[in-house]
Amino acid sequence: MKNIRNIHLRFTLLLSLGIAVFSSCERDFSDDVKFAAFSNNGDIFTDEPVGLTDEFFDSFDPNEGANPEGFGTDDNVAFMGTSSIRIDVPAPDDPDGGFIGGIFLDRGDGRDLTGFDALTFYVKGSITATIGEVGFGTDFEENKFAVIAQNIRLSTDWRKVIIPIPDPSKLIQERGMFFFSAGTQTTNGFGYTFWIDELRFEKLGTIAQPSPTIFFGQDISTPAVNGIEFVITGISQTFNLASGINQTVSAAPAYFDFSSSDNSVAIVNESGEIVVVGSGNSSITAQLANVRASGSLDITSNGVLPTAPLPMELAENVSAIFSNEYANAVESIFEPNFGGSTTNLQLLSNDDEDALVYTNNNFTGIVFSNTLDGTSRTTLHIDVYPFDESTAVDVQIRDVGANQVLETNTTTGLPDGDDVDRRFLIEGLTPGQWTSIEIPLDGNLAAQRNNLGALILAGGPNFIFDNIYFFTE
Structure with a gap:
């Protein structure tokens, strides 16, 4: 028989963390300062929840599909x-x-988990399915x-x-005991x-051969200008377990310590956010423990x-x-998130002039929110x-057909059909300087420009x- 109990819905992403307040007074002689100690109990659920909030399951938001x-x-x-x-x-x-998914939270101000090296539990299923994600450290606040x-x-x-x-040394006050989805x-x-049973943090002593990675272990090179921001992705840690x-x-x-080889070129913070601040070359690397x-x-x-x-x-x-010089004729979606796209896009402001910075582009689009009569x-x-001599951008001008569907394959970036008259290759430009390109709206587009929908x-x-911008000569 199933006993439903201890359920608490999480409708917001904010929780109030208890803050310990310390006071001191003057003394004639110096004393050793003793700081508050957090619980180091590793048990989370045995036959009942251990040290968790009374309603210990905080569900993901039902408004986003969580059950x-x-x-x-x-x-x-x-x-x-x-x-x-x-x-x-x-x-x-x-x-x-x-x-279904959610988290278990510690009832108090958090736990000291520095004496453990793993979260462990026993699990079995009614069938041989796969749980998408499990873990710890998610608290619906900073995570x-x-x-x-x-x-x-x-x-x-x-x-x-x-x-x-x-890195257990980081977990001196952790509230997020368990996470699953x-x-x-x-x-x-x-x-x-x-x-799930016997859910706890343990000191196994058999967690070995740490192998951390950033950027999925790849050494990546990228051009940039001042003000461009990057985020370190592909962050993981691999250990060898006793089972092999x-x-x-x-x-x-x-968990990582990030560094820049030249802070006058690029700086990186503890969240893995990189900002380019000067000319030159800098290598961003990391260590974990x-x-x-x-x-x-x-x-x-x-x-x-x-400019x-x-x-x-x-x-x-x-x-x-x-363009900063003209009012938009139509609003646009500059990051349409086409399937298979590897493009990174940033809006860069420079002396009150905005520009669109594309890096690692294979294909993307500027999709108009409404059709444009051109x-x-x-x-x-x-x-x-x-950025370099190899730059070659294929600009494809798209109209919206009678069925009100954008006539492009958004998983490849290519047009549906052999619409070569809609494509213009920008190449042979001088790196590091602006070039003005003008593409005539002729060929097939001459009869279709009344219903323009996107640039690919x-x-x-x-x-x-x-x-x-489109203009009339």
């Missing part, structure tokens, strides 16, 4: 003792939500020391799961049940971005897409700043655009 109804305890199933946590994973069409392991395979027998702690991606949409299995977890940036992480970002900056040429067309002859326009203008940008891969 809060499938969590409870089961007095008939246990690995050890008399009770276990029972989680019923819903089908995608369940009216209460199509997936500063979050750790996530993906694709935990279930058996119909009890199995022990080990989630290594990347599960759906039916591996069961063809069929719901299932899994049970290598367990990889995604680790929050706060004094182990050098594989992967790096090599930045070559041209310094201050020159793009000042447009000279009269406003009445212009239908602007992106019947009276004869030319598309774009100012282009290439393929190739590059690194360039800057400004002053994008």
Whole structure:
């Protein structure tokens, strides 16, 4: 029989953390200062929750599809003792939500986990499904020391799961005891049940061979100008377990110590956020618990971005897409997130002039929120700043068909059909300076420009655009 209890819904992302306040008074002699100690109890759930909030399951937001109804305890199933946590994973069409997930929070101000090296628990499923994510350190606030392991395979027998702690010395006051998220991606949409028991932090002493990575272990090079920002991604830590299995977890940036080889070129903070501040070269690297992480970002900056040429067309002859000199004729989506796109886009402000910085572009688009009637326009203008000689940007002008669908394949960036007249290759430009490009609206577009819907940008891969507008010569 399933006993539903201790359920608490999380409708906001804010929790109030208790703050310990210390007072002192003057003394004639110096005393040793004793700071408040946090609980070092590693148990989270044995036969009942240990040191957790009374309603210890905080569900993800039901407004985002989370199902809060499938969590409870089961007095008939246990690995050890008399009770276990029972989680019923819903089908995608369940009216209460199509997936289940949430966190367990410590009842007090947090726990001192520096004496442990792993989160462990026993788990079994009603079928051989896969739990999407499990971990700890998520507290619905900073999530500063979050750790996530993906694709935990279930058996119909009890199995022990080990989630290594990347650097226990960081966890002197942690509230996020457990995190999980599960759906039916591996069961063809069929719901299932899994049970968790003996959930705790342990000191195993068999967590070995740490291998941290940033940028998925790749050494990446990128051009830049002052003001461009990057975020360190692909952050993980891999350990070898006693079983011989290598367990990889995604680790929050706060576990790492990031560094820049030249802070006059680029600076990086503890959150892995990089800002380019000067010309030259800088390499961004990292360590985790004094182990050098594989992967790096090599930045070559041209310094201050020159201002793009000042447009000279009269406003009445212009239908602007992106320019500080003209009012937009239509609002646009500059990051359409096409499937398969590797593009990074940033809006860069320079002396009150904005520019669109594209790095690692394979294909992306500027999709108009409403169609644009360009019947009276004869030319598309774009100012282009290439980072290097290899820059070659394929600009594809799209109209919206009679079915009101953008006529492009948004998984490849290519047009549907052989619409070569809609494509214009920008190449042969001088690196490090602006060039004004003008593309005539002729060929097929001459009869289709009354219903323009997007610009598709393929190739590059690194360039800057400004002053994008249609005009009449």
